[in-house]
Amino acid sequence: MASVVLADVSKRFDGVAAVHDLSLEVRDGELLTLLGPSGCGKTTTLRMVAGLLQPERGRVLIGERDVTRVAPERRKVGMVFQDYALFPHLTVTENVAFGLRERAVPASERERRVREMLGLVRLEDQAAKFPHQLSGGQRQRVALARAVAYPPQVLLMDEPLGALDLKLRQAMQLEVARIQRTLRITTLYVTHDQEEALNLSDRIAVMDRGRLAQLGTGTEVYDRPATPFVADFLGRVNLIRGRVVGREGAWTVVRAEPHVFRIPGAVAVEGTEIVVGVRPERVRLIAGAEPAALALTGEVERSAFVGSLVRHYVRCAGDLVITAEDQDRKAAFAPGQRVVIEWDLDAVMTWSG
Amino acid sequence: MRLPWPLFLLPPLLVSLLLFVVPQIAFLRSSLFRNVGYGQTGSTLTVENYARFFTDEFYQAALLRTAALSLIDAAVCLAVGFPIAYRLARSRSRWRSTWLTLLVASSLVTVVIKALGMMILLSANGPLNQAVLALRLVREPLKLLNNDVGVVLGLVHYTLPLVILILFSVLQTIPEDLEAAARTLGAAPWRAVGRVVLPLAVPGLVAASLMAFNLAMGAFTSTALLGGGKVLTLPVLIQRKVVLEVDYPFAATIAVVLLASGVLLNVLVLRMALRLRRGAPAGTAA
Amino acid sequence: MKLGRLIVTFVFALGYGFLLAPFLVILIASFAGGQSHYVVFPPTSFSVEWYLRLPAEYFRPALVSVGVALGAGLISTVLGILAAFALVRGRLPGRNLLKAYFNAPLQIPFVVTGIVFLQFYYLLYALTGARLLGTVWGLLGVHVFITLPYMVGAVAAVLERFEPSLEEAALTLGATRWSTLRRVTLPLIRPGVVAGALYAFVVSFGDVPASMFVVSSATTTLPVQLFYALEFDYTPALLALSSVVVALSMGAIFAVQWLLGVDFVQRGRAGS
Numbered sequence: 001m002a003s004v005v006l007a008d009v010s011k012r013f014d015g016v017a018a019v020h021d022l023s024l025e026v027r028d029g030e031l032l033t034l035l036g037p038s039g040c041g042k043t044t045t046l047r048m049v050a051g052l053l054q055p056e057r058g059r060v061l062i063g064e065r066d067v068t069r070v071a072p073e074r075r076k077v078g079m080v081f082q083d084y085a086l087f088p089h090l091t092v093t094e095n096v097a098f099g100l101r102e103r104a105v106p107a108s109e110r111e112r113r114v115r116e117m118l119g120l121v122r123l124e125d126q127a128a129k130f131p132h133q134l135s136g137g138q139r140q141r142v143a144l145a146r147a148v149a150y151p152p153q154v155l156l157m158d159e160p161l162g163a164l165d166l167k168l169r170q171a172m173q174l175e176v177a178r179i180q181r182t183l184r185i186t187t188l189y190v191t192h193d194q195e196e197a198l199n200l201s202d203r204i205a206v207m208d209r210g211r212l213a214q215l216g217t218g219t220e221v222y223d224r225p226a227t228p229f230v231a232d233f234l235g236r237v238n239l240i241r242g243r244v245v246g247r248e249g250a251w252t253v254v255r256a257e258p259h260v261f262r263i264p265g266a267v268a269v270e271g272t273e274i275v276v277g278v279r280p281e282r283v284r285l286i287a288g289a290e291p292a293a294l295a296l297t298g299e300v301e302r303s304a305f306v307g308s309l310v311r312h313y314v315r316c317a318g319d320l321v322i323t324a325e326d327q328d329r330k331a332a333f334a335p336g337q338r339v340v341i342e343w344d345l346d347a348v349m350t351w352s353g
Numbered sequence: 354m355r356l357p358w359p360l361f362l363l364p365p366l367l368v369s370l371l372l373f374v375v376p377q378i379a380f381l382r383s384s385l386f387r388n389v390g391y392g393q394t395g396s397t398l399t400v401e402n403y404a405r406f407f408t409d410e411f412y413q414a415a416l417l418r419t420a421a422l423s424l425i426d427a428a429v430c431l432a433v434g435f436p437i438a439y440r441l442a443r444s445r446s447r448w449r450s451t452w453l454t455l456l457v458a459s460s461l462v463t464v465v466i467k468a469l470g471m472m473i474l475l476s477a478n479g480p481l482n483q484a485v486l487a488l489r490l491v492r493e494p495l496k497l498l499n500n501d502v503g504v505v506l507g508l509v510h511y512t513l514p515l516v517i518l519i520l521f522s523v524l525q526t527i528p529e530d531l532e533a534a535a536r537t538l539g540a541a542p543w544r545a546v547g548r549v550v551l552p553l554a555v556p557g558l559v560a561a562s563l564m565a566f567n568l569a570m571g572a573f574t575s576t577a578l579l580g581g582g583k584v585l586t587l588p589v590l591i592q593r594k595v596v597l598e599v600d601y602p603f604a605a606t607i608a609v610v611l612l613a614s615g616v617l618l619n620v621l622v623l624r625m626a627l628r629l630r631r632g633a634p635a636g637t638a639a
Numbered sequence: 640m641k642l643g644r645l646i647v648t649f650v651f652a653l654g655y656g657f658l659l660a661p662f663l664v665i666l667i668a669s670f671a672g673g674q675s676h677y678v679v680f681p682p683t684s685f686s687v688e689w690y691l692r693l694p695a696e697y698f699r700p701a702l703v704s705v706g707v708a709l710g711a712g713l714i715s716t717v718l719g720i721l722a723a724f725a726l727v728r729g730r731l732p733g734r735n736l737l738k739a740y741f742n743a744p745l746q747i748p749f750v751v752t753g754i755v756f757l758q759f760y761y762l763l764y765a766l767t768g769a770r771l772l773g774t775v776w777g778l779l780g781v782h783v784f785i786t787l788p789y790m791v792g793a794v795a796a797v798l799e800r801f802e803p804s805l806e807e808a809a810l811t812l813g814a815t816r817w818s819t820l821r822r823v824t825l826p827l828i829r830p831g832v833v834a835g836a837l838y839a840f841v842v843s844f845g846d847v848p849a850s851m852f853v854v855s856s857a858t859t860t861l862p863v864q865l866f867y868a869l870e871f872d873y874t875p876a877l878l879a880l881s882s883v884v885v886a887l888s889m890g891a892i893f894a895v896q897w898l899l900g901v902d903f904v905q906r907g908r909a910g911s
Contacts, residue, residue, distance in 0.1 A: 047533075050533075050537050051536070051537075052533050052536065052537070071536070071541070072533070072536040072537050073536050073537070073538075073539045073540055073541055073544075075537075077537055078537065078538075079533075079534065079537040081530045081533070081534055082530075083528070083530065085528065085530040085531050085533065085534035086534075087531060087534075087535075087549055088553065089552045089553055098535065098538050098540075098548075099538030099539050102535075102538055102539035102540045102544065103539045146534075146538065147537075147538075150538070150539065156537075356724075356728070356816055356817075356820065358724055358725050358728040358729035358730075358731075359725055359729045359731055360725075361721040361722070361724050361725040361729070362721065362722060362725035362726070362729065362731070362737075364717075364718060364721055365718040365719070365721050365722035365725075365741070365787065365791070366722070368718055368783065368787075369718075369740075369741065369744075369784075369787060372780055372783065372784040373743065373744060373784065375759070376755045376756060376758070376759035376762075377747075377755055379755075379758060379759060379762055380751075380754070380755040380758050380759070383758065433650055433653070433654050434654070436646070436647045436650040436651065437650060437651050437654045437655075439647070440647050440648075440651050450896070452655075454892060454893060454896045455655070455658075455659070456658070457892055458888065458889040458892040458893065459658045459659060459662070459889075461838070461841040461842070461845065461888060461892060462662065462845065462884070462885050462888045462889065463844065463845030463846075463847070463861075463862045463865075463884065463888070464845065464847065464862075465845070465847055465862045465865045465866050465869065466661075466662075466665065466862075466865070466881045466884060466885055467661050467662075468869065469661070469665060469865075469869055469877065469878075469881055470660070470661020470662055470663075470664055470665045470881075471661050472869070473661070473664045473665065473668055473678050473680055474660055474661055474664050476678070478680075479664075479678075479680055480660075480664060480680055480681070483680075509657075510657065510658065510661065513654065513657075513658060514658060517654070542643055543643050567746065570748065571747070571748025571749065571750065571751070572748075573748065573749065573750040573847070573848040574847045574848055574866060577866075577870070578866070578869055578870070588748050588750040588751075588848070591748075591750050591751065591754065592750055592754075592848070592851075595754055595757070595852065601754070601758060604754055605754075608748075608750075608751040608754070611748060611751070612746075612747065612748075612751070615746075
């Protein structure tokens with residue numbers, strides 16, 4: 001086992017930066033997820049760790065060893081590709097044995113290892129089949145077994161569940177987590193699915209346009225997002241851009257035309273542009289109350305039942321729409337009803353804008 | 354969308370029946386009659402033309418030579434064409450389509466002009482010989498014209514662009530990630546090509562080599578010009594039988610043997626290829 | 640790894656060099672001055688005199704070649720589109736057999752085709768008195784025969800990759816079946832048609848062995864005339880003439896690729 005270190009790594013495609021000065025450490029045995037929208041550089045990063053792409057600048061280390069200029073076949077990595085990249089002309093067994101043969105593992109050992117791996121992913125009975133005879137989930141598991149068969153120092157997974165439907169994806173998340181814990185293998189996992197990232201990861205690295213936006217555990221990243229982008233990408237958030245216009249005791253007064261409202265704490269000096277964020281589940285709507293000074297008000301535009309909760313969309317003056325989620329599903333509002341918007345004091349997040 | 358599609362087939366089918374089936378049958382049938390001179394044929398069915406072909410060593414040698422030259426052509430085209438097609442298929446250069454069009458363009462210029470260029474290129478005092486003499490690789494100019502070497506070079510020039518184009522379109526359907534996967538599993542680049550790309554390209558390799566072989570078996574113009582009348586392949590003999598000896602039945606006989614041996618070899622190769630084929634065809638790796 | 644790349648690059652250069660060298664030497668040699676009746680390479684003097692004295696006896700064959708290639712290209716285009724639609728859309732029994740049948744002319748050596756037509760035209764004359772041998776019409780018949788497979792193949796290839804939902808969309812927008820064909824389907828298959836027609840034209844224009852038996856001295860084609868000239872009476876003017884033909888052929892193909900964006904190479908549905 002080994003850690004992976006990326007030190008000031010940059011990669012450009014046709015002059016456009018895909019990854020910019022990225023530094024990151026995947027600790028020994030942990031599962032770290034690179035999370036971000038498409039085009040944020042997460043797959044590029046993964047491929048640089050695999051050696052399939054060369055960084056222009058910076059270094060890649062796997063277990064203390066500088067592998068920046070080392071060919072992929074000498075890196076001792078295992079990789080699961082987005083479309084699995086199973087060899088269509090080889091059986092399941094031959095696919096899993098591919099890396100063992102390339103590394104000249106003796107036949108008997110090879111056989112034992114393949115059987116062990118197929119057992120791990122519960123595909124013993126599919127050993128003689130060709131990839132095109134398998135279901136999507138089975139192919140995914142073959143790809144995983146193949147990647148870890150010759151025990152690699154690092155497992156790289158590129159949107160491995162992206163091609164599966166929702167139910168299967170959720171089942172496979174558990175499966176991946178189980179196998180990763182069983183092998184205790186250092187894993188770098190790429191996904192754009194925040195739920196998948198939260199479900200699987202020891203830590204999450206959120207990427208935004210080629211840069212590392214935040215690195216932390218799921219709770220850290222969700223509760224204390226470093227930027228409005230992270231807050232918006234992990235879960236839902238109401239974002240309000242405004243300017244600090246004054247103080248009122250322990251509160252800071254923010255103006256976001258045409259609204260003036262207050263948030264707790266001394267956030268920034270007067271005149272600073274800021275972004276205020278509140279998660280929908282921390283927003284409460286009060287009907288029939290007289291609005292206090294410096295409170296937001298609006299009209300309920302629509303309420304949507306989405307299974308475990310009810311989501312209310314409140315239109316405020318000046319094109320501002322605030323989303324509130326009610327998990328008790330008790331309060332009911334008529335469309336057009338005026339409400340006062342409140343939130344928990346500790347729910348307010350602010351960033352300089 | 355439903356339109357009377359089958360009716361569409363009528364005009365082309367009628368034209369091709371008239372131009373294809375009727376004349377071919379008349380021609381092939383003529384191989385079963387005796388030549389009585391002056392372009393006339395006898396009136397009784399006989400297989401003596403075939404007997405003559407297969408008892409005369411001259412014709413057997415011509416058949417063997419035609420097949421051997423065609424096999425060499427196919428082998429050279431695969432050996433040279435595969436790396437070129439691979440490079441093109443994996444290229445991300447914006448010049449790629451220009452390189453490809455260059456292949457199409459060079460393959461479509463009339464063979465006569467290509468042969469003229471080859472004659473200049475390969476002649477005893479041509480640029481190629483000047484180059485090897487200047488580099489002191491040889492003492493005497495190489496003899497590259499009016500012999501088998503010239504004919505094979507002409508055939509390669511004729512079939513190589515088409516072989517590259519076929520291999521390119523097949524290699525392009527093999528996802529690059531398969532090679533990347535092989536690399537992360539410990540395979541050096543050439544091992545990745547050998548264990549993954551090559552097996553998946555087998556249908557393309559078979560198709561391309563058969564096409565090269567078939568075209569070479571039937572090649573007339575470049576063989577006649579670069580062989581200088583000294584390399585007698587079956588197509589050249591067919592033309593001679595008609596033009597010099599006005600012996601249609603025997604020309605038809607040679608044509609039948611040429612076609613039949615081509616078909617035979619194609620069937621054999623395809624059967625072998627089918628036996629080799631495993632798993633899913635390339636491009637279905639999903 | 641570096642060695643492998645080096646070898647591939649070497650083969651690439653070698654292959655392209657070999658393919659293009661004949662055209663280059665013709666072009667270079669065509670600018671040689673002097674009257675010599677053999678090729679001097681590299682030329683010792685530069686002159687364009689051979690371009691100014693393109694041999695007059697090639698004008699008529701050139702005209703015949705262009706005319707027949709246009710005619711055969713046009714006929715094959717119409718027939719080829721019809722056949723391709725029927726083959727791809729028709730759900731005909733024995734569809735693969737029919738496809739192979741339409742492709743069959745390319746499996747027959749063109750020398751054989753030439754002689755077959757020679758005999759066929761003799762036979763036709765004997766039976767009906769219709770004279771085709773040595774006429775442009777006879778030549779046209781041969782050329783339709785050898786170009787039709789290219790056309791069928793090119794159009795069928797495009798049709799097979801055609802997205803049926805596009806036609807369905809047109810139908811839901813109120814178009815009739817015929818106007819859908821005219822306004823949606825035909826414009827979309829145009830690249831295949833253009834590529835096929837160009838192939839047909841160039842194959843017809845360049846043919847020697849299929850044509851040489853059915854032409855007379857009055858209807859001989861440019862390549863056939865050149866073929867006999869190379870066998871019997873070579874003159875340096877042929878180099879200038881050939882250069883012009885090469886330039887026009889290659890120019891036409893690149894022009895079609897750049898102006899119309901026609902891709903001559905079938906693209907696979909590649910993965911990633």
